[in-house]
Structures are given as C-alpha cells and as structure tokens.
Amino acid sequence: xxxxxxxxxLGLKVYVEGNGDQEVYQGVxxxxxxxxxxxxxxxxxxxxxxxxxxxxxxAVLKDIPFIILASERExxxxxxxxxxxxxxALASSNxxxxxxxxxxxxxxVKD
Amino acid sequence: xxxxxxxxxxxKPLDFLAAGETATHFKETLKSLGLPPxxxxxxxxxxxxxxxxxxxxxxxxxxxxxxxxxxxxxxxKDKGPGIEDLELAMKEGYSxxxxxxxxxxxxxxxxxPNIKKNSDELxxxxxxxxxxxxxxVIYLDKRR
Numbered sequence: 001x002x003x004x005x006x007x008x009x010l011g012l013k014v015y016v017e018g019n020g021d022q023e024v025y026q027g028v029x030x031x032x033x034x035x036x037x038x039x040x041x042x043x044x045x046x047x048x049x050x051x052x053x054x055x056x057x058x059a060v061l062k063d064i065p066f067i068i069l070a071s072e073r074e075x076x077x078x079x080x081x082x083x084x085x086x087x088x089a090l091a092s093s094n095x096x097x098x099x100x101x102x103x104x105x106x107x108x109v110k111d
Numbered sequence: 112x113x114x115x116x117x118x119x120x121x122x123k124p125l126d127f128l129a130a131g132e133t134a135t136h137f138k139e140t141l142k143s144l145g146l147p148p149x150x151x152x153x154x155x156x157x158x159x160x161x162x163x164x165x166x167x168x169x170x171x172x173x174x175x176x177x178x179x180x181x182x183x184x185x186x187x188k189d190k191g192p193g194i195e196d197l198e199l200a201m202k203e204g205y206s207x208x209x210x211x212x213x214x215x216x217x218x219x220x221x222x223x224p225n226i227k228k229n230s231d232e233l234x235x236x237x238x239x240x241x242x243x244x245x246x247x248v249i250y251l252d253k254r255r
Contacts, residue, residue: 033163034221037156038228050216057131061138061155 001107003066003089010103015080018089022065027109029101033058047097049073056082070097116178122162124171134159137176153229154183157247160222161187167208183249190242
C-alpha cells in the first residue's frame with residue numbers, strides 16, 4: 001500500500017509527506033537503534049517511540065522511507081527537519097505500537 | 112580506480128545529534144561511486160555502529176573510508192578508554208553504555224556484533240587506556 005494511503009486509513013498526523021506514492025509492503029517495530037540497523041527490511045515502515053534526530057539517520061542508512069511515532073509522540077523539530085531533508089515520510093499515531101502494528105498488518109503490511 | 116579513494120571525517124564525543132552524519136556521508140559517497148546497493152548498506156551499518164561507538168565510548172575520534180577496486184575499508188580510531196574485555200564486548204547484548212544513552216535507544220549491545228556480521232574481515236586493536244582502532248573490510252566480490 002502507498003505511504004499516503006496508509007496515513008489516510010490509519011488517521012495519522014503527518015509531519016513530512018516524503019515520497020507518499022511509494023509502496024510499502026513490510027514493517028518493522030522497535031526502539032533499539034542497533035536492532036533496527038540489523039533487522040529492518042529495505043523499504044519498510046518503521047514503528048517506534050524513539051523521538052530524536054538519530055532516528056532519521058538510521059532510516060537513511062537502512063533505506064526506510066516511512067517512520068511512524070506511536071503513542072502520541074510529537075516529533076522533535078530536528079527530526080522533522082532531517083526527515084524532510086532526506087525525503088522520509090514522518091507521521092505520528094495516537095495508538096500504541098502494538099495496536100498500530102496490528103492495524104498495519106490488517107492493511108497488508110507484514111514483516 | 113588505481114589510487115584508492117580516501118575520505119576522513121572527525122567524530123565529536125557525545126554529539127548524538129550529529130551522530131549518524133558520518134555514516135550518511137560515507138554511504139552517499141559509496142552510492143555515487145556506483146557501488147552495489149548491498150555493499151553500500153553493509154558499509155553503512157559498519158560505519159554507523161563504529162561512529163556510535165566513538166560518540167558514546169571513544170571520546171571522539173576519526174573515521175576513515177577507503178575505496179579500492181576490490182574492497183571497501185572502514186577505519187575507526189579513538190583515544191578513549193579502550194576495551195577491557197574484547198571477547199565480552201563482541202557478545203550480543205553486552206553493553207557498557209550508561210543509562211541515559213540506552214534511553215535514547217543506543218547501547219543495545221549489538222554494535223560490534225553488527226559490525227562483525229556486515230564485514231568480511233574485522234581487526235580490533237585495543238587496550239585499556241590506549242584507545243581503540245577498528246578496521247573492517249568489505250570485499251566487493253565475496254568469492255575472493
């Protein structure tokens with residue numbers, strides 16, 4: 001499913017649109033950056049509650065096009081700026097990571 | 112490419128906001144040289160983890176990227192406290208990072224294991240009080 005469709009269907013608050021037309025088929029969830037460095041599939045959506053600029057760096061390095069902050073985390077300005085610079089979609093959700101991943105799974109996004 | 116391309120960047124201590132910049136910069140360089148995506152990704156992971164080690168533990172240092180016809184070499188040097196027990200540090204899940212760093216998602220104890228997993232050769236020269244020099248080699252053709 002396309003990034004912008006996911007944002008619409010899950011009612012996400014979008015901070016950076018990124019490449020909204022890019023299709024996302026896989027997802028990864030986690031807050032340990034080295035774990036994401038190890039396990040994230042290329043092109044995946046990343047669900048996390050980490051909210052700092054290094055999240056953008058990890059996404060760039062792992063070719064992650066879409067980050068969703070769970071549990072009502074409002075992204076820090078530096079994170080928004082870096083995602084915009086790197087054209088990475090950034091959104092937040094009121095849902096916790098568990099339920100958010102469940103919703104993504106229902107939309108066909110799997111690991 | 113007869114002469115190796117060499118890039119060197121300084122890494123500041125405890126600068127988490129800038130951390131990841133060296134890795135991003137090196138990855139862009141490798142991509143622009145037309146290296147295969149899997150090599151770029153492996154190198155990016157190695158550089159990122161080595162960079163984070165310098166930021167968290169090394170008290171700042173230098174990262175160096177060397178690109179030759181058959182291989183990419185990543186060198187990370189710091190003058191930090193050195194690694195007391197290298198075997199333990201290589202163990203997945205072991206970390207000596209302080210709590211405030213772990214709360215940011217660092218210090219998972221996967222840095223050195225990630226570097227080892229993504230490089231074909233890994234040399235670490237370290238001793239307590241003498242800093243750490245890490246050299247990781249990724250061959251473009253793994254059959255070599």
